[in-house]
Amino acid sequence: MYDIPTLQGATVDSKEIKFKCRDCQVYYGDNHAIKDVSCDLQDKTVTAFIGPSGCGKSTFLRCLNRMNDTIDVARVTGDFMLDGENIYDKKVDPVQLRAKVGMVFQKPNPFPKSIYDNVAYGPRIHGLAKNKAELDEIVEKALRRGAIWDEVKDRLDSSGTGLSGGQQQRLCIARAVATEPEVLLMDEPCSALDPIATAQVEELIDELRENYSVVIVTHSMQQAARVSQKTAFFHLGNLVEFGDTGQIFTNPSDPRTESYITGRIG
């Protein structure tokens, strides 16, 4: 029915499909930024979006939790089925959706509040904790999952903006997982980090795969190769190739993918 490029392999079939996207178009005014993209994103898998700058990776990622709603000129069409429900349905409240599909941004953006409040904010507004003890527990769990608990457990009351860049980004990841999302979107989460912090975050992403469907946009092909099981290559708004990471990096089927991977376009 749909022509999805290179979707194969035993591991694929064993995992549920979390996001099913069909015929997706995004326009910024007259600019056709995403053209006819269809793909399936699996649960408990890290999917990497790669491609040259301006090819629409972030745009597509932002479609998945309707962050594009906040941009006046953006117009999105097509089907985005999360567990079989179209997230662009009129009945869907984007606020509920975003609790289910968390997001981590390129630049670490902790709230200028205490570390505790940063993580507790999401659970609070969604009413996930009945009392303080429960909230404490949620915060601790999230910070542990964000692999930052040991570093901050003694100073939960100090400001989140006082942490180093890498710590801030892990705090943001902790904040994103605190609302118990099912999908975690990450837009170049390591581009503002040094190599050590990057390694920590990558390790964290690998752990998160156990519970979440993770989608990560990255500029670094090494990073895509290291953390992802699936890779999607975008070029000028088209999804050129989508498949197993190993396959894409060793044996790409499209010449454009090959040129990008070998460094000729980008």
Next chain:
Amino acid sequence: MTDATAPSLPRKSKSLLAEDDRTKKRNAAEKRFKYYGIAAISVGLVFLVILVATILREGTPAFTRTAVTVDFVLTQEQFDEAESAVLKTAAYTRLFSQFVADQAEEKGVATDLTDEDRAEIAAGLERIMGKIGSDIRVHYRENPDDVGSPVRFNLAAASRVDAYLNNGQSRDGFVSSRFLEEQDLDLIDAMVEIDMIGSDWDRTFFFGSDSGVDNPGGAGIGVAVVGSFFMMIVVLVLSLPISVAASIYLEEFAPKNRFTDLIEVNISNLAAVPSIVFGILGLAVFIQFMHLPQSAPLVGGLVLTLMTLPTIIISTRASLKSVPPSIRDAALGVGASKMQTVFHHVLPLAAPGILTGTIIGLAQALGETAPLLLIGMVGFVARAYPDTFVGGFTEANSVMPAQIYTWASRADPGFYEKAWGGIIILLVFLLTMNIIAIILRRRFERRW
């Protein structure tokens, strides 16, 4: 290849220890610029010092008054005699001046006073203290038990006596007039010697209301302060919520289209409209059309709200804009609604800026005169404090700057000093507001 292997020209290496011409020029320019800056700041400071010094010099005399203090004793016979006289207050005046003359003799500053001398003293006292008789009579009618025992009378002296004493009792350039004659100065000197005349805090100035045009000594700013207070309540209560709500809507929720562009342009234009235009608008709409009470702080507050709104809206929008978009993304990303994003994150971060804008707007309103003159909040309308809290809004009253304006435009030089004193009070209030703004800013900034 060829370029790389071509022999390069020998380069003359310059010493780093000697400045070359370009560097010298650049450093000189930098130094010059620094001096310009220092000069500009110095000029500003000099003007500020002159301003403050002048205001304090001219204004502080308004805070004190010259008062005649006499421990007066009225015997029962004198009381009966005065009460049965045809001209009762005149009788009291005569008794009082007799008493002062006796005191002077007793204390040794005057000897062998003849009846003529006494008559002269009586006439002089009347010029120095105004109509004393009625004050004294009122006191004894209200407190008949005081008859026979010493009562301390503390009565304001005329403003010319004030001027004479403030001038260091110098008679240079003194011109006799029906208000004060040359020989009265001798009497004043004598009274100073026996501590009957001296200066004290002018409670009337701080707590009183405006007086008639010929009585600067009885004029006070207290009622106008209360008028300003009630007016500022109206301005604050209306302009802060309206402008913050408008700014939030325009900045965070409104779609960007022609209509919102139009609104935006109009708000910027409103901020530049002369305040007197708002005054005449207030006169036409609030008083002539809606029939709200004239000269009321309520109407003044409404007019100034119109004037303050654009100021606060512009600064509020600027501070909302300055909140980084990443914070909004972060909040939306964890599933906060637009409202929650604004109220939990954006607004607190913008609060210091909003606060500053609000205080600046309020300070502007507090010092505004022109529009209030048009709606009748001029100086002399109120003679007493409002009776009730609601009355504070609806009863005719004045405000500080209008009161100052009224005094400054009066002929009697006594009011000149009052005007300066009023300016000090006004500045004290403005300064207080600014300090409050700074304190609040600090607190907000520490929290975030």
